[in-house]
Amino acid sequence: MRLARFLGYRLLLAIPVVLSIVVLNFFLIHLAPGDAASVLAGESGAASPEYMEQLRHKFGLDQPLATQFGVYLLNMLHLDLGYSFRNDSPVGSLIVDRLWPTGLLMLTAFAAALLIGTLLGLVAATGRNSWRDAVISLVSLVAYATPGFWLGLMMIVVFAIRLGWLPTSGYDTVGADNEGWDAVWDVGRHLVMPAVALALFYLAVYARVMRASVLEQVGMDYVTTARAKGQTEARVMAGHVLRNALLPVVTMAGVQAGNLIGGSIVVETVFGWPGVGTLAFNALQSRDLNLLLGIFFVSACLVVVINLAVDLVYVCLDPRLEL
């Protein structure tokens, strides 16, 4: 019951954030130099006069600014993101069609980064200043500085072109028509490289945060107490330190959720992964700003949802938290 009230309260807090996203989108449209309709339609000459007229009407560009905002807000609240002239399809359904591959890629990368990152952070912290710590710190420093798209390209050169172990790009083998576990295996093989390219940076982030957080917890009094009770080092770690040390990592995971979406745009582009990122890249190529604005809106809302989930996880991990 208290959990339900807490959730309701957090949802209430999310409303102004979503509204702010709408305001920001509206502001961005008007940031463009010149006629907003022609900017929204893309490169000049590509759009028909009817479409331009439709855009003007849709965004109320022939109305005063306040009315324009009202019209825009109303559209957004109806989840009506407009129409993409380039793709000849509503923006909303274009994005929905691409959500599954992106979701799969992001979840895989996120889970892998979180799991391996925290594990590496724990290993580094427990063997502080040992060779393990040094190696893990060095790897995470390098991963921290590697652009994901370049890592992806290098993996294609090594694992797809030179060694031929993995497919270069795409979601599954075209024309293979696999079924059952064969299909899963096929998609999995295509998923490996994009997921690694996307995950590596966050893996480094989580490893760093986890290491610092474990080191901070180990100095606490309750750890000394646990050790004084005669508990084994493994139990002290697993039973006492781990749960407390995870809290900053969870916070970081929430903060990084938005960046994960941005990272998936470049990585999907490199691997031709048919998700929202590739859609965004294509929208960029054709200067289809209306579609791009829709993608931004959806991904920003997604971040709000993820942050709600993070709050829930936080409550589960830390019972001291007032609901």
Added chain:
Amino acid sequence: MRTGLARFARNRLALAGAAVLLGLIVLVALTPLLYPGDPFRLVGPALQPPGGPFLLGTDTLGRDVAAEIAYGARTSLIIGLSATGAAILLGTLIGGLAGYYRGGVEVALMRLTEFFQTIPAFVLAILIVAILSPSLFSEVVAIVAVSWPGIARLVRGEFVALGGREFVLACDGLGAGDARIVFRHMLPNCTAAIIAVGTLLIGTAVLIEAGLAFLGLGDPNVMSWGLIISSGRAVLRSAWWICTFPGMAILLTVLAINLVGDGLNEVLNPRLRER
């Protein structure tokens, strides 16, 4: 200050990072001498492998990859430094106002900061450049738009902490104006923290710039690392070097900046010192 320098010098990794950065700056300074002329100029046959007359090979059009990387370094440094500088100014202004005046101003400004921290930064950056149309200026605007919140939170925190200290209360009691208190007494006390965090921001800015240029959002008339990589993508199978070397340049530069930033953080932010 001397003890600070000594502590920085004892951190071997930070020192190595500083050396790499110094090398990069020398390279940028010598670029017009080493590779006179336009980096977009065609200098030889296309797709020459590295090691021949061209140190790092030539690209799809027959441009010298080494020259492209040297000019790209200049672009990365210019954008990294100017975007970070502007982000520091904006972040300090907003964080400073929030931390000094507190109350409603603080709540409103910090909500704004948190909002900009939650929304997907890179997607916003893409959108801004696409709307303003690609150029060095719009890249800088986009990077500033996504990197000021960190500085704002830092400065607000410092200002809130400093606001209750005796020397600030004494100034206030002696009748010093807001501007005098802020610029003479409070800001100088948090420059160290700002410099350390700002250094790390340069690395992020270089990464964002590379990503934007890779997606075709860089200035088409200015050579940059992301641009070289995106132009070499199509021939990845036959000419690996076009994508490989600029990526290494990005990696090395960002790594060096981060090492220096970590070193500065250790020296300048006393709270982190014991870790």
